[in-house]
Amino acid sequence: MKIKFKASVVLLHILFWSLVTVLLWSLLEPQKTGGVPKFRYLRMLQGPFLFYINYLILVPMLLLKKRIFWYVLASILFLALFNFLNVQLAPAAPRLETMEQFNEATKGFRFPPPPNGFRYMLPVTFSLSIFLLGGVFALITDFYKRDSTATHMEAKKKEMELQFLRTQLNPHFLFNSLNSIYSLVRSKSNDAPEAIIMLSELMRYMLYEVNENKVMLEKELNYIKSYISLQRMRLINSENVKLQIHGNTNELKIYPLVLITFIENAFKYGTDYKGNTNINVVIEIINNELLLNVDNIIGHHKKDYVNSGVGLQNINNQLEFLYKNKYSLITKEENGFYKVELRLKLV
CATH class of the missing domain: 3.30.565.10 (Histidine kinase-like ATPase, C-terminal domain)
Known part of the structure; x- marks a missing residue:
């Protein structure tokens, strides 16, 4: 599948990621803060990065060419490397050991404190979801492209066959008409x-x-x-x-x-x-x-x-x-x- 960047498609992608960014920002960013940590801006780009790696590269180059084993292997290695670097390089969020600390972070909502492995499980789940979403979008795009191409080719085929039938019909008509005129000429x-x-x-x-x-x-x-x-x-x-x-x-x-x-x-x-x-x-x-x-x-x-x-x-x-x-x-x-x-x- 060769991705064609039509203006309408690009605009749709920009709109989609703008809405996702606004939604995530409103859900994840604290309302009262003295400033936004710089690493948060970098993390906002992780979603599109994961999405388009699968959408533009892995699915077209491997999955759609029926290299399923290599696609699965490449996906696992990529996600493992991505999440490893994400955990190692990103600043660690403060651990919420006590109920008071958790309640303060959640602005008064009373929830039990998250398990210790929560800070690792959430990024992995998020990265996997966005990565799979890119694959689903690539498959849907390929399906509609193939369907559109098949419909166009079928219409083209029918048009060519019809034109061929008409080229056969025209001489048939011409021969009959010439025979009629020949009879008139012969009889003067x-x-x-x-x-x-x-x-x-x-x-x-x-x-x-x-x-x-x-x-x-x-x-x-x-x-x-x-x-x-x-x-x-x-x-x-x-x-x-x-x-x-x-x-x-x-x-x-x-x-x-x-x-x-x-x-x-x-x-x-x-x-x-x-x-x-x-x-x-x-x-x-x-x-x-x-x-x-x-x-x-x-x-x-x-x-x-x-x-x-x-x-x-x-x-x-x-x-x-x-x-x-x-x-x-x-x-x-x-x-x-x-x-x-x-x-x-x-x-």
Whole structure:
């Protein structure tokens, strides 16, 4: 663990030790005295010294690196040396042999006189407590740092995976759209120039808008409208290609490119043996919930499970990333139609 001294952390430590100093001073210093012994000032620094030896040195260098034996040994040796020097070098406090002397020192409180070893036991207990407190703080700091790092890395990983999924999805969309424009050019349709312009607008949306975390639902719906208009241009008969949108977007937002894959696949597989395309797309917004229904006739285009399934597989993965526990997806074949029902909670 590498300790980073942020301003807020330093301020917190200063505040903590200021409060501890004031508390100890009020409890231990006599109220009536002709002056404060100089060694008392030195002892006030012992707490922070013990705390930070463990917090900054022993725990990071030994305990967190799983050198438990060396940590225990170093801690025992350090505390033994510290307390030995503390007792030997510090001026001895006057021994309170009689009840009168003890009562005088405690300003009238009536307690039995302390045992003879009390002057040694109290400093040892104090030094051990402060030393252990530094270790506990170091472990807590390390725990929260690791937890924060793990959370950040997990979010980063999901973002990278999502970006990877989108890079797979974009070419899938592009290939389908280029096939549509190719059909228009081959048939020398007057709609080909308009289709190319429409495709450029769609690509601009994909390149610049979808980089945001979420987009306005209204923008995404306009994107879907433009895509369906582009597909209609290449069809000989587009009467049975229907799009219905009901409800108010209410400034709602949605993750981009979540809906389009189902519509892409409907166009790819929704043409029968006679060349008729039958697709019905219904989008309903009810309060904060979006319902997408896509029905397409099961056409003659045999599905390529190796290549063509990239879009649907990716959208399933994206739904798990973006709307986990906030969506339901049902796909089924019924009466010669392939049906998709997707529900999304947008908040």
